[in-house]
Amino acid sequence: MKKFLILAMLLLPVVAGSKDKAIITVKGSDTMVILAQRWAEVYMTSHPDITVQVTGGGSGVGISALINGTTDIANASRPMKPGEREKLKQRYNSLGVEVKTARDGLSVYLHSDNPVTSLTLDQIKAIYTGLITNWKDVGGNDAKIILYGRENSSGTYVYFKDNVLQSADFAPALQSLPGTAAVVNAVAKDPNGIGFGGAAYAKGIKYCAVAAKTGAPAYEPTEENIKKGLYPISRFLYMYLRSKPTGALKEYIDWILSPDGQKLVAETGYFPIR
Amino acid sequence: MSPSEDITHHRFRVVEWTGETIIRLVAFLSLAAILLILLFVFREAAPLFHPSEFAALDSSIYQASETYGEIEDDALSLGTSSTAGQGIYSAEVMTGDGVSGTFGSQWQPVSDRPKYGLAPLIIGSFKVTLIALLFAGPLGILSALFVTAFAPKALKGWLKPAVELLAGFPSVVIGFFALTILASVLQTLLGLQFRLNALTGGLALSLAVIPIIFTITEDALNAVPKSLSEASLALGASKWQTAVFVALPAATPGVLASLLLGFGRAFGETMIVLMATGNAALLSLNPVEPVRTMSATIGAEMAEVVFGDIHYSVLFFIGVILFIVTFTINGAAEFYVRQRLRRRFGGG
8 A cells, every 4th residue: 555655656746747748649650660669768768848659550540640630740651642642731731741760671582592683673573463483584594483472461561562563463473471581581492582571681592682773773782772772672761740840849850860869760770861 | 854964955055056057157158258259250241241331431442542543554554454454353342342352363452452352262271171181181090090900009008199199289380390391391302393382281281180080080990889890800800801891981970070170170270371381372273382271361461451441351251251161060070970970889
């Protein structure tokens, strides 16, 4: 009982004090949840007067919350769609403010014995949609291409589909495996395999260099190339606001873009934009 | 009867009554829980049969994708004409065709034009299950026959528990074994194009099914009256002749039941097939191509699906199909076959 009283006394000022605190709500992309939480944690320790609440749910969920006015910041791992901009304009007479907060790259893995070392985006698309089924069509051995990928519940699947396949459907022959590690493992054991996922280090695989189009130089997914925007399969991680930020919101966004905030980007495994 | 005796007797009755009631209550509770789960699965799948419930949702999705016209046109110009055909087909599904959309041949639930064709999944489930039974059936039955008729007492003492121990093996362990070792071994041995395929999955699955077939067949063989085998042996038949031509035919209903229960186990198993079959929704009968089963599809996709979406209802509908198939098969094994077994030996 005594313990409970002490606890209650300790908590009371916190509960009472929260009324005077500025609350910033952040909602959206599951890809960005960990990063957004890190930002919030670190920011709140240095700014005790501000509470940052972070929830996931997906990019679409965050943006519709922004439109409905239930969140201050929408996290999105994709740009806002025209339809969403339209809705925002109808309600707030603003197309929204886009803040690029980080970069994320996606690697294509090949077996280390595969003579193919680079592919163009169009070739990767054709391979994964099932138009190219033999390695010899992209300068490799005369062997069937074995497709590995992620389950359709994964954000990586959707990202690859939206950005590389330009929303076309994956070939039915795609073998979907649980987790990037499983994809890497499968490609490492399959000389004719191809897979995609985040950065990974494993024996038996190599990164495929990717060219934006035929004739353009191909780049490997190194931190340098992704940071400079040379590696073509990379996306921005955005924050969307209804209008130009002011007050506490502005301070928070400025801090995220500052070296302190960007340091956390690298710590969580993404690439800083500045 | 003295009054004190009457009281203790009365107390005993009360305790007995309470115990009985509790046991009865627990039994009814578990039955009720099963019924409620069933009701839940059926209820969540039901919207599929009333496409109008999706109408509002559908039209909003459809509008959104219409404003995305330019991007889709881009994709089409790069693709083949067949993509356009699929588009028209699935547009029908999206405007609320409900359950009729599940007859298609493509499973592409996450797409601008989702396609919920269940054919590849249904074929996948049956393919893997049949492969598993093809291995587990003969192995399970023959080992049961060996244990009951031929094995020396000492060997029998540890062989039976050893096989039954296999039933307690976590399926995720079997799946992992298949994914990392069995798949590579089979690929090198048979020169297979795909590492993960229906054969690998079926073979791994048979490890989970063998104990079931073994145990039930063994029970059935033991239930064959001793008089039958003794009569056969007395007439000069060899051990082998007695086992194969007397004991096994007499136990046929039990053997059949074991196969049916094994089928039910294999059909519903999720983890092993999720890990070992490659999960590609191909419409093919080739046993060495990757397959995606119904159970693995639910296992992989349920976690991230949008609640109340068509995709959500379709996943529950798959659950209903799985339930109906396994219920029918297990029911047949329980009632029909057991009944016949009893009639054969009970009356005779």
